[in-house]
Amino acid sequence: MNTTNMDFNTKLVHAGGYEDQFGSATVPIYQTSTFAFKNAQHGADLFAGRDKGYIYTRIGNPTIDALERNIAELENGYRGIATASGMGAVNSVYFALLKAGDHMVSTNSVYGPSRGVMESFYANFGVESSYVDTSDIEKVKAAIKPNTKVLYLETPSNPTMLLTDIEACTAIAKEKGIVVVVDNTFSSPFLQKPLDLGADVVLHSVTKFINGHADIVGGIIVSKTPELDARIRKAMIMLGTNMDPHQAFMVIRGVKTLSIRQERAEENARKVADYLEKHPKIDWIKYPGLASHPQFELAKKQMSGFGSMISFGLKGGFEAGKTLMDSVHLAILAVSLGGVETLIQHPASMTHAGLSKEAREAADITDGLVRFSVGIESVNDIIADLEQALAKV
Numbered sequence: 158m159n160t161t162n163m164d165f166n167t168k169l170v171h172a173g174g175y176e177d178q179f180g181s182a183t184v185p186i187y188q189t190s191t192f193a194f195k196n197a198q199h200g201a202d203l204f205a206g207r208d209k210g211y212i213y214t215r216i217g218n219p220t221i222d223a224l225e226r227n228i229a230e231l232e233n234g235y236r237g238i239a240t241a242s243g244m245g246a247v248n249s250v251y252f253a254l255l256k257a258g259d260h261m262v263s264t265n266s267v268y269g270p271s272r273g274v275m276e277s278f279y280a281n282f283g284v285e286s287s288y289v290d291t292s293d294i295e296k297v298k299a300a301i302k303p304n305t306k307v308l309y310l311e312t313p314s315n316p317t318m319l320l321t322d323i324e325a326c327t328a329i330a331k332e333k334g335i336v337v338v339v340d341n342t343f344s345s346p347f348l349q350k351p352l353d354l355g356a357d358v359v360l361h362s363v364t365k366f367i368n369g370h371a372d373i374v375g376g377i378i379v380s381k382t383p384e385l386d387a388r389i390r391k392a393m394i395m396l397g398t399n400m401d402p403h404q405a406f407m408v409i410r411g412v413k414t415l416s417i418r419q420e421r422a423e424e425n426a427r428k429v430a431d432y433l434e435k436h437p438k439i440d441w442i443k444y445p446g447l448a449s450h451p452q453f454e455l456a457k458k459q460m461s462g463f464g465s466m467i468s469f470g471l472k473g474g475f476e477a478g479k480t481l482m483d484s485v486h487l488a489i490l491a492v493s494l495g496g497v498e499t500l501i502q503h504p505a506s507m508t509h510a511g512l513s514k515e516a517r518e519a520a521d522i523t524d525g526l527v528r529f530s531v532g533i534e535s536v537n538d539i540i541a542d543l544e545q546a547l548a549k550v
């Protein structure tokens with residue numbers, strides 16, 4: 158089925174155009190490592206690219222291919238490259254686009270390991286990187302050097318919920334031939350389409366919204382052009398960051414309900430945000446859908462909705478954060494986000510506990526900061542859970 162001219166919600170269910178020889182309504186799992194050649198000439202033609210077909214699962218597999226085509230259509234890109242995890246996607250992109258002597262500019266509050274791998278490993282190979290508040294376009298301009306090859310953005314950023322203007326950043330990068338990569342995990346293509354805003358490459362941890370059921374990890378990269386796709390695909394194949402066919406099957410199943418999951422989660426999140434904003438024990442709240450968010454206007458322009466991720470600060474600081482974590486019953490105390498279940502996390506005592514208080518504060522991770530990923534349960538139960546837990550704080 159060709160879904161090119163159909164709507165997003167139809168694409169979620171059908172894009173990819175997989176056609177099964179037995180008429181299977183779903184994409185089968187081709188759980189095989191390798192594919193038989195019909196004869197010596199067929200093998201030679203496949204390797205030379207004269208014939209289309211499958212050789213070996215690390216290079217390509219029908220189940221993985223179906224997912225790659227589906228997400229590429231959702232992001233309005235040329236082609237997708239599915240990976241073992243979100244970090245598999247990040248590393249495949251870095252490896253393909255950067256070499257010794259090159260420089261990358263990135264969002265300062267980017268996903269921790271996306272920065273960590275650059276500073277702990279790529280730096281050993283002579284790749285430089287700078288981390289700036291990309292929500293301030295002047296800081297992006299100032300950070301660009303003659304050897305800058307990649308501008309790597311994450312918006313909204315985690316856990317500060319700051320937005321970066323993708324269109325404005327892309328305009329600067331284009332003049333200088335810099336490749337713009339956007340980690341779109343926090344929005345998913347349901348809310349934001351970076352390639353339409355001028356970016357060259359978009360990537361995801363499909364672990365989060367795209368799969369949406371907290372049952373697999375995975376990643377995907379979508380490039381705008383065949384040239385970028387070929388460069389990154391070669392890196393993925395040689396690094397061995399490929400997805401597995403069973404994983405791909407799970408994601409194909411999960412993505413079909415992306416819109417209805419995100420619509421419900423956002424409806425819930427707006428109510429939770431309104432509730433928290435008025436709560437006496439809450440110091441501040443960052444949710445792009447509140448008029449109090451510093452970039453409410455940009456959120457309305459760049460995204461088609463405000464999502465279901467909320468950050469808030471407790472007046473009681475560190476101890477209040479820990480008490481809240483120990484008092485919730487419905488919200489699962491866990492990292493990750495974007496699933497059907499509500500998750501809660503306290504960065505100062507959990508994900509960012511390894512950093513000093515000074516380092517945390519430099520990254521705007523205050524002691525009372527709580528990250529809340531609103532699920533699709535009944536909003537009454539989500540708010541009742543917060544109410545009883547906040548009463549103990």
Ligand SMILES: *Cc1c(COP(=O)(O)O)cnc(C)c1O
Pocket residue numbers: 242243244245268271311315340342343361362363364365374375376
């Ligand atoms: C989780 C996450 C990643 C890493 O993905 P994994 O699937 O855990 O490897 C990258 N970027 C963002 C924004 C994330 O939230």
